[in-house]
Amino acid sequence: xxxxxDAVALGVVDVATVRGAKRGDPLALEVLIRxxxxxxxxxxxxxxxxxPEDAMQxxxxxxxxxxxxxxxxxxxxxxxxxxxxxxAVRVARRRRPTEGIDERLEAGDxxxxxxxxxxxxxxxxxxxxxxxxxxxxxDGYSEHDVAELLDIPAGxxxxxxxxxxxxFAQRWSG
Amino acid sequence: xxxxDAELDAIRRLRxxxxxxxxxxxxxxxxxxxxxxxxxxxxxxxRNVPRWxxxxxxxxxxxxxxxxxxxxxxxxxxxxxxxxxxxxxxGFCIMQGRGRAFLVLMAAVPDGLGRTRYAHAxxxxxxxxxxxxxxxxxMVDADLAQLRVVIQDRS
Numbered sequence: 001x002x003x004x005x006d007a008v009a010l011g012v013v014d015v016a017t018v019r020g021a022k023r024g025d026p027l028a029l030e031v032l033i034r035x036x037x038x039x040x041x042x043x044x045x046x047x048x049x050x051x052p053e054d055a056m057q058x059x060x061x062x063x064x065x066x067x068x069x070x071x072x073x074x075x076x077x078x079x080x081x082x083x084x085x086x087x088a089v090r091v092a093r094r095r096r097p098t099e100g101i102d103e104r105l106e107a108g109d110x111x112x113x114x115x116x117x118x119x120x121x122x123x124x125x126x127x128x129x130x131x132x133x134x135x136x137x138x139d140g141y142s143e144h145d146v147a148e149l150l151d152i153p154a155g156x157x158x159x160x161x162x163x164x165x166x167x168f169a170q171r172w173s174g
Numbered sequence: 175x176x177x178x179d180a181e182l183d184a185i186r187r188l189r190x191x192x193x194x195x196x197x198x199x200x201x202x203x204x205x206x207x208x209x210x211x212x213x214x215x216x217x218x219x220x221r222n223v224p225r226w227x228x229x230x231x232x233x234x235x236x237x238x239x240x241x242x243x244x245x246x247x248x249x250x251x252x253x254x255x256x257x258x259x260x261x262x263x264x265g266f267c268i269m270q271g272r273g274r275a276f277l278v279l280m281a282a283v284p285d286g287l288g289r290t291r292y293a294h295a296x297x298x299x300x301x302x303x304x305x306x307x308x309x310x311x312x313m314v315d316a317d318l319a320q321l322r323v324v325i326q327d328r329s
Contacts, residue, residue, distance in 0.1 A: 024194065026270050026277050026299045027259065033190055037182045045178035052180035057190060060182065064194040068301060119178050138177055 018073035021064075029067075033060060040084045046138060047088035047130045049123050050095050059087035081139070082149055085131050092127035121168050132157055133164040184265035184281035185293045191268075191279060198277075198297035199310030203318045205292050205325055209265075209284040212292065215325060216280060217262055219245070226321040229313065235260070245269065274299050294318055 013035045020028025040063070041056050048055030062083050070079055122130050128150075135146045136157070143161065147154040182190070185202065192198040205212050215222060220233045232248040234255070243262065246255035257272045269278040277299040285291040294317065296310050 024299060024301050025274075026191065026194075026268060027261070029194055030187075030191055030261070030268050033182075033187060037187075041180040041182065042177060045180040049178065052178065053182070053186065056180045056182055057186045060190040061193045064190060067194075118176060122178070 013076060015073045015076075018067075018070075018076045022067050022070060022073060024068075029064060033064065036060070036063065036080055040080065042138065043081070043084045043134055044088040044091075046122060046134045047085065047127055048092040048095075049119060049130075051091055055088045055091035058091055059084040062087050078149075081135075085135065085149065089127045089131050092130070124167055125164055129160045129164050132160040136161055137165075183283050185283050185291060187266060188279045188281035188293045188295055192295040192297065194301065195277065195297040195299050196302060196304035197300075197306035197310055198295050199307060199312070199314040200293065200295040201311070201314045201318045202291060202293040203322055204285055205282075205290040205322060206288075207290060207325060208288045209282060209290045212290040212325065213265060213282050215328070216282065216292070217267065219260075222324075226324045227317050228320065229317075247271075270299065292318070292321070294321075 013032065017028050017032050017035070021032040037056070037060065040059050041052070044055035044059055045052040063080050066083060070076060122133075125133070131150060132146055135141045135149060136143065141149065143154055143157045146161075147157045150157070189200065192200050207215075220235055223233055224230050229249050230247060231250050232255075234246045236244045238244055241261065241263070243260040245258040245260045247258060248255045256275070258269045258276075258278075259272075260267065260269045265282050267278075267280040269276075269280075271277065275298065277295075277297045279293075279295040281293045283291050294314055296314055298306055
């Protein structure tokens with residue numbers, strides 16, 4: 001599988017906006033939501049496949065509610081990412097498992113063309129596996145950083161990543 | 175390969191922003207007119223807000239640079255107008271009263287079959303004052319009930 005090294009841009013989130021939003025200024029908070037939304041949306045869509053908009057909304061609500069507890073406005077990006085991944089995994093786990101990929105392929109509701117259908121492969125993984133893959137391959141984090149962000153051992157990150165990439169490679173070659 | 179993506183529509187954006195303020199009263203309603211008709215009507219603030227907002231007697235707007243407006247609002251029980259800063263974009267409007275005294279959020283999205291889903295929130299934009307949520311909620315509920323009737327009967 002081709003590894004993506006171009007990390008997803010968070011967009012321009014300036015510290016003054018974070019400070020204003022942290023103080024509860026609605027206009028600053030509205031700007032912050034707009035700035036961080038594309039990034040949170042990509043995290044949530046890749047982890048909470050069945051309910052991406054719900055996951056995104058809940059992640060952003062957790063971010064705006066938790067903002068007063070953020071001590072250092074400069075650390076907003078890392079903190080927002082952690083919250084978004086946590087909420088996306090929570091929303092994805094809440095949903096009952098959907099039918100298997102094979103059934104969906106047979107039913108013809110999956111569009112597989114020459115390129116790999118990322119969504120199909122992601123759907124075959126558990127939410128926590130998707131979270132590892134998103135942070136490592138979509139966001140460009142090191143395995144060490146991913147382990148810290150998700151609060152799991154580095155060995156677990158390595159094994160989940162291995163399985164996730166193998167799933168991609170299998171689908172790609174198949 | 176393309177990764178999945180998600181977007182926050184205007185109504186979800188309103189819900190997210192309102193969630194920051196415990197005093198916020200929020201409500202949503204389906205309007206029986208298309209978005210392209212409903213949103214310009216809703217954003218004709220001076221003419222139409224006093225017709226459905228139970229608190230507002232009169233509004234005056236002045237355009238500022240960068241798409242913002244300065245707005246004066248006369249409420250029914252107070253003779254002096256209150257100044258607001260207003261930002262409007264398609265489907266979303268935020269109005270913040272001077273001194274963080276009041277916040278109004280308006281959002282709308284097309285709801286298929288010629289209808290519009292409209293959401294409205296009002297709050298005191300500070301991170302406390304939860305006890306104000308109930309009166310705000312009653313006020314917003316009454317406003318949206320009135321809006322639904324007025325926008326349908328406006329012709």
